Amino acid sequence: MRKRIKFFITLVITVIFIPNIVSLGYAEDDAILKINLNEAVRRALITSEEIKIKEQEVSKALGVYKETRSSMLPQITAQSTWTNNIEYPAKVAGSYSDYQLNSGISATQVIWSFGKIIHAVNSANKAVEASRFNSETSKQDVIYTTKLSYFSSLLAQNALSITEKSYKNALENQKLLGERSYGGRSPKYEIIRMNAEVAARVPNVNEARTQFDAATETLRKIIDVSLGSKIALVGNFKEEYNDFDYETLVAAMYEYEPSLKSFDKTIESAEEEVKSKYSAFFPTVSAFGGWSYLGGSNENQFFSNKEIKQYSLAGIQVSIPIWEGGAKQAQLSQSKADKEIAVLKRRQLNKDLLLELKKASLEYKQYKDNLKANIDAVNLAEESFKQTQEMFAAGQVTLTDVNDAELLLTNQRLNKEMTLFSINVTLARIEKLITGEYDERKTIKKS
DSSP states (O other): OHHHHHHHHHHHHHHHHHHHHHHHHHHHHHTEEEEOHHHHHHHHHHHOHHHHHHHHHHHHHHHHHHHHHGGGSOEEEEEEEEEEOOOOOGGGTTTOOSEEEEEEEEEEEEEEOTTHHHHHHHHHHHHHHHHHHHHHHHHHHHHHHHHHHHHHHHHHHHHHHHHHHHHHHHHHHHHHHHHHHHTTOSOHHHHHHHHHHHHHHHHHHHHHHHHHHHHHHHHHHHHTOOTTSEEEEOOOOOSOOOOOOHHHHHHHHHHHOHHHHHHHHHHHHHHHHHHHHHHTTSOEEEEEEEEEEEEEESSOSSOOGGGEEEEEEEEEEEEOOOOSTTHHHHHHHHHHHHHHHHHHHHHHHHHHHHHHHHHHHHHHHHHHHHHHHHHHHHHHHHHHHHHHHHHHHTTSSOHHHHHHHHHHHHHHHHHHHHHHHHHHHHHHHHHHHHTEEEOTTSOEEEO
16 A cells, blocks of 8 residues: 555656656747847847937937027916005005905017027037937947957857867877777877877866856847846858958948037037027017006905906017126137037047048958968868878877877867957948948948
8 A cells, every 4th residue: 555655646746747847948948049140239229228328318409409499489478476465554555455466478589689599599409410420329339349249259159169179089089099009009108198188178178168158148248138048149150251442431431420420410519509609799689578467455355357457568679788797708718619629529530430440441351361361271270180180090190290280270270260250340340430231332231
């Protein structure tokens, strides 16, 4: 009976827990997030706090524009005052009542300000456009940072794969040495050295794995993936890349680069601000009007129509600045300085971007040439290693020869991956400068 009970309990536990274990296995598989470059960029753009901050700055600039523009529109004010005069001298009783009501509407409209208001509105409008280009600049920065992180993770992943292959090759060499030892052809010192070669590759694999994990964590932070999800990189570096026409790159940079566009709008905004400050020295002509509803009573706080009087007025007002202690002169001087600063910063940025584009194009060409040599070197190193392994198995070469051939192959593979990484990073720099993707037809695809 006890055996039956134990069997029944075991069966129940098996039925309950095995499905859960299986479901956990599927859950782990589902948690693997496959990420390619485009998906990484898309996620980064959605989750970037910097882009959201820039969007709020655009909203703030738009609010400043609307506030400035409001001075062009009529200003209408309504007010109502009810007063209980509890005590007042008898000699002013003709001017006061125990209960008084004063209600009315007033309106003002600027007719002419010699450009002070319209230039201020134009300046604020240009500032909104500048803030939008600043937002686009942040977007391009996020795209570039994401690409750099993705390429770093891809490089680390490929380096890990290469070091694992190197370890596997060392094990194969060790196996070949063991087969030779059975025939009595390998001395003891070669066996010890081969074991040392195998052991020396273990730290390289571990270090490569750690670097890959660290690079993946950085990418995880940028694209805002939870810690419970695993990331699997999809795709690999291409091995063929197009040539660039430098003059086309320069033209594209001037056409699309957002930080240059932002400074252009900032300069235009500063010019309008200077005009507005200069116009402030001239008169301002405004129209005004009002309607009042007045009444008073010593007997009742609620008045009759006979006790209420209506008044209306209208007119033109001219405001002429004569002397304000130099405030307007100081404001004009500040606005001129702001414009000059923007011009100088734009000129400085233009030089920096041209230099960066020139350097990137030169580096890109160099890396492309290096890639051709790297591909040839890897192919030759692979052929050399296979031949050396065969000769080592036949006892025609030494252990040092086969180890050197394997290290040469590993180093050439790593050099090739590093060149591919450099090409893609440089290409990302160029695409950031032209705000798009370059193709051989000399067209720009907006990203």
